[in-house]
Each structure stands twice: as structure tokens, then as C-alpha cells.
Amino acid sequence: MNSSSISLSDNWKCKSDYDNVGIKERWYIPKNYDQNDPNLLNLEIPMSFNTLSRFEVYEGIFWHFYEFEINRDNLDEYDFFKLNFEGSNYNTKVWLNGFFLGEHDGGFTPFYFNFKDHLNTSQNFIAVRTDNIRKNNRIPSISFDWFNWGGIYRDVSLEFVPRNRIKDIIIKTELESRRQALIEITFNVIGTLSIKWEILNSQQTKTLFKGNMEEISREGRISLTINNPKLWSPNNPYLYYLKISDSTADEILYESNFGVREIEIKGTSIYLNKKRIFMKGVSLHEELLPYGRTIPYEERVKDIRSMKKMGFNALRTAHYSHDESLIDIADKEGILILEEVPVYWACNFSGPKANETFKTAAKMMRNLIKRDINHPSVIWWSVGNEIPIERPWVSRFMKRLMQWTRMHDNTRIVTYVSMKLFSDLTRRYADVATINFYFGWYIASARLVSLMLDVMRTPAFNKPWIYTEFGAGAKYGFHADWEKQLKFSEERQLHVLDYSIRTFNAKKYLAGWFIWIYRDFRSFLRQNVHQQGFNRKGIVSEKNEKKLICKRFPQIMHEKRKLLNTKVLGIFLWIILYPLAYILTFLILDAGFIFGDNVRIEKMKKIEKKRLLDNSK
Numbered sequence: 001m002n003s004s005s006i007s008l009s010d011n012w013k014c015k016s017d018y019d020n021v022g023i024k025e026r027w028y029i030p031k032n033y034d035q036n037d038p039n040l041l042n043l044e045i046p047m048s049f050n051t052l053s054r055f056e057v058y059e060g061i062f063w064h065f066y067e068f069e070i071n072r073d074n075l076d077e078y079d080f081f082k083l084n085f086e087g088s089n090y091n092t093k094v095w096l097n098g099f100f101l102g103e104h105d106g107g108f109t110p111f112y113f114n115f116k117d118h119l120n121t122s123q124n125f126i127a128v129r130t131d132n133i134r135k136n137n138r139i140p141s142i143s144f145d146w147f148n149w150g151g152i153y154r155d156v157s158l159e160f161v162p163r164n165r166i167k168d169i170i171i172k173t174e175l176e177s178r179r180q181a182l183i184e185i186t187f188n189v190i191g192t193l194s195i196k197w198e199i200l201n202s203q204q205t206k207t208l209f210k211g212n213m214e215e216i217s218r219e220g221r222i223s224l225t226i227n228n229p230k231l232w233s234p235n236n237p238y239l240y241y242l243k244i245s246d247s248t249a250d251e252i253l254y255e256s257n258f259g260v261r262e263i264e265i266k267g268t269s270i271y272l273n274k275k276r277i278f279m280k281g282v283s284l285h286e287e288l289l290p291y292g293r294t295i296p297y298e299e300r301v302k303d304i305r306s307m308k309k310m311g312f313n314a315l316r317t318a319h320y321s322h323d324e325s326l327i328d329i330a331d332k333e334g335i336l337i338l339e340e341v342p343v344y345w346a347c348n349f350s351g352p353k354a355n356e357t358f359k360t361a362a363k364m365m366r367n368l369i370k371r372d373i374n375h376p377s378v379i380w381w382s383v384g385n386e387i388p389i390e391r392p393w394v395s396r397f398m399k400r401l402m403q404w405t406r407m408h409d410n411t412r413i414v415t416y417v418s419m420k421l422f423s424d425l426t427r428r429y430a431d432v433a434t435i436n437f438y439f440g441w442y443i444a445s446a447r448l449v450s451l452m453l454d455v456m457r458t459p460a461f462n463k464p465w466i467y468t469e470f471g472a473g474a475k476y477g478f479h480a481d482w483e484k485q486l487k488f489s490e491e492r493q494l495h496v497l498d499y500s501i502r503t504f505n506a507k508k509y510l511a512g513w514f515i516w517i518y519r520d521f522r523s524f525l526r527q528n529v530h531q532q533g534f535n536r537k538g539i540v541s542e543k544n545e546k547k548l549i550c551k552r553f554p555q556i557m558h559e560k561r562k563l564l565n566t567k568v569l570g571i572f573l574w575i576i577l578y579p580l581a582y583i584l585t586f587l588i589l590d591a592g593f594i595f596g597d598n599v600r601i602e603k604m605k606k607i608e609k610k611r612l613l614d615n616s617k
């Protein structure tokens, strides 16, 4: 009997719980549910409740209710049942037919609740209480520069788990050379199974390799060598197809695409399939209006194809894991993926609850690796972004999280994304060094980039560097003449990106760069006359309108500026600037917005709410 599931993505009923009375009044008990309750709203799950009118900026508790029947009379043949959520933000509590199944903290990775009893073959009632309230001990915590879409915004399904099954399938591929690949497939066996496996070509029209295993229990391992393998790369995203079946019942136990590729680091270079790569990338928040985070599959395909057409070969899914469908598309279309958990800015790194924060972050990373470990497009795990890394307790937290990540997957790059020019000494513990810094936007001029790179790399000389964020805001349609290059004009954005990219292309120890960001996105923090509640550093607007810079990409993607050799000067300047930066960082706690500025967020939320109300009149 194979594992099967039914989708619960459907039209649910929902309602807010401003006064947090739902648990006390036991809204989760079927007899307390009144279909005619005037406060109930329709919501096509998966979908964030922030897409509902009047709830555009709601950060609070929201309940979701769903009634369904099971037309199966063989339920007792299954080992147990799983209620799967692909993503719900931030805290999710679930009841089935009045029984509490459990709760989950975290907004961006899948989770599930196992249960054996409480499922009726007739009427079933699910109650899900979600809240997207900002809290210091959450990840991310109070202040973050993206929109806090809340609720059940990814698919929900009910899975029937058979007694005999396989799980935790891991496909590892390693190259002896470009002409010979070693494949190792491992999995855990529950019960006792005789299996047959086969590897097919991309079109699944031809069996290339096959084998079987009689009466196995506990674990299974398939090892084979492929001569002249078709390697996966952004330019040639070849995918093989693996099928593992129960040879007795002749049922499929597991099937998936996989790619043969290898990622390595040697000195200051990154190698894909034994060839040095240079990543020309862009970041993306998981947001497209009016869908919020629940972006239709074909829109995600359009995004990836548009990025490739512009000349990008890599995508950073900022600052949290996106829906797995995006990673499937990246595998098929061919773009390298850099994934991240939202340990962002000022989380709760110290004090009595720091260990709770670490456990949440570690669970997020483990769930993310478990979900995406077999995707060839994913080449890196980042354990956080722009954290106050100079603080010893933060440095320890991040080093520990990187060790934890390597323990779960030692085949990919493990790092974190830093914003510190001179005072970050923790880069030495990451596989690659990173920097977010907006020369030409927040500070100074893009002309400083080359020298500053030679300064900041001093304490992390012997590893690849990735310029993980640079950019400039531009309101689509706002133009200024070249001389003035007014802030938020498309011309200013073009100048900053053009100059920076041609500089990065010429830096030998850089293994890549990532524009911040592909598409304008909603953020309470952005409230000036050009922003109006959006971060406008996108190279396309929130409506996918291409800004001026997009026309320039074909020219600048491969161009290199002539640079002065400032390597020695860079080291000298670092020696002078490091102590100053260190003292300054401790004297003036990182910029106010980083340290959980709740007051500012509330103020920004009020501005956003007022504007939305004015716009709706």
C-alpha cells in the first residue's frame, strides 16, 4: 500500500480574533462552530489573510475552519495520518474534530502533525489558529524589511501513511571527473520491503540503470557509477529521474527528478562540476501582488525565465525559504539557488531565551535542508543576514548554527550574510565571505567599491567573496537627467548598478554578485514619497514593469572596469580602520532600526493603514 494524500487546499472559512478569545471560547470544538456566523469570511486556502480587505496590515490572531469527509473504509490499514502544512506564518495551532494536534513556530518551512485517532470516515472539522504577531524571541524578531504576510499561505494536505514505507531519501552525487559520477542514494525503511529501483533519462522514456533489493528493513543504499554523465548546470539543467517501488505490491514508494552536479571551493574560487563559476545573481522576496506569497506556478516560471533572459545565473531567495515549487522550477530552468533562514538583524541572541531562539533557527534550517536536499539548483545554505556579528554572543550563535547546518548537509556551501566592512572576524568560519553594502545609495559613491573590497577582505583573505547585496531605489517612471541623477530616479539606479557590476566583474577573488533586488516589495519601513510602503530597489516594479537598468544588462553583464591595484593599500587601511570600527560599533549600538524598533514599526504601520484607507475611498 503506498502513501497517498488528499489536498485540503480549498475554500475555507476564517475570522479574526482581535481579543484573543478563541481558545477560551473553544472555537475549535465542532459544536461551537456556526457556519452562519456573520464574522466568518471565505478564504481560498492557501492564501494569507492579509489579502482580505480590511486586513491588509493586520498583525494578530486569525482562525481558519474547514469541514471535509473521508470516503475511505480502510483507514485502519494505515500506520497513522499526517496533516501537512507547506507554510504558515508565524505561530500555527491545529485541532482536528476538537482534539489538539499540536503547534508550530516559524513562517517559511513545512511542518506536519502525526495522528492515529480522531479521523472520522464521515464529517471532519479542522480548526487552525494562526498569528503573525512580531515578538522579540521569534525568527525574524520585531523589525524586518519585508511585509509580514500572515496565515496559511502554502498548501495543506492530509496524508495516509502505510505501515511499510521508505523515508528520508537522500541523493548524493560526486564527480570523479567530468566523465565519471558517483551516485549514492540512501533511505530509511519502515517495516520490511522488497524494492526495485530504476533511473530513467530526463524524458522518462528510457531506463538507464535498475536494480532490486529483497526483504530489506531499517535502511537501504543504492550506489552506482555513471560514465559520461549528463551534468546539471544553469546552462544545461539536465535532470535524471529516480523511481523506487515496492516490488511485491508493485507500487511506487518514491519518485523524483535529480541532477548530477558537484559544488566545490578551492582558494578564492567556487567550482561547479570542476569548472570555476562566477555568479551573476539577483535576490527575490516571495511576494507578487495581489497574491501575496501564494504566487501561481506560472508566475514563478515567468520570474525565473525573465531573470535568465536578463543574464542572471543565480537567485538568492531572500531572506527565508520560498515555496518548493520555485526550487523545482530552478532545477528545470537552470538557475543556481542560494537559500537562507530568517535570522535577520536583531534576533534574541543573548539572555535567558537565546537558547530557545537557537533551537527555532536550528529547526528551521533542518526542515529546510530536509525539504530541499535533493534539489541540484540549491548550492548554499545561509544561516542569517545582517546580524550584529561583532558581538561575541552573536558570533558564537552563528558559528554554532553553521556547524549544525554542515552536520545536516556537508555537500553545500554554508555561510551567513554580513553587512560589516571592517569589524566582522567571523567570516573566517564561513565557507565563503559575503558583504551587503550600498555604496552609491546609503553612503559615499560606487567608486569606492573596489578599494573597500580590498580593505574588508583582509581578515578573510583565502576564501571566495560574494557581494551579496548592492543596489539603489528607483520609482518606476521617475526620470532625472544624467547630471542630477536624483535619488529614486531610474537613471540613478542604472548608474549605481552599472558601475558596481563592471567593478565586481574585474575583482579576481569575487565569486559572484547579487543585485538587491529583482522586484519592488511591500515593507512598512519604506514610507517616503517615492516608496509609499514599498522598498523600491527592484529592477522591476511590483507590477513587473522593467526599469531602465534592464536595457543595460546585455552590455554590462560581461564588462570589466580597469581597476587600480589597491590590495596593499586595502590591508593597510583595514589595520587602521578595524579598531575604530570595533569601538564605534560597541559605542553606538548598530543603527536603531536593527535593534527591534517596535515603536518605529507601529508608527509605520499607522501610516500604511491610513494610506490604504485613503486609497480605498
Ligand code: GCU
Residues within 6 Å of the ligand: 145, 319, 385, 386, 436, 469, 516, 535, 537
Ligand atoms: C539590507 C537587507 C535587506 C533590505 C536592504 C535595503 O541589506 O538585507 O533586507 O531590504 O538592505 O536596505 O533595501
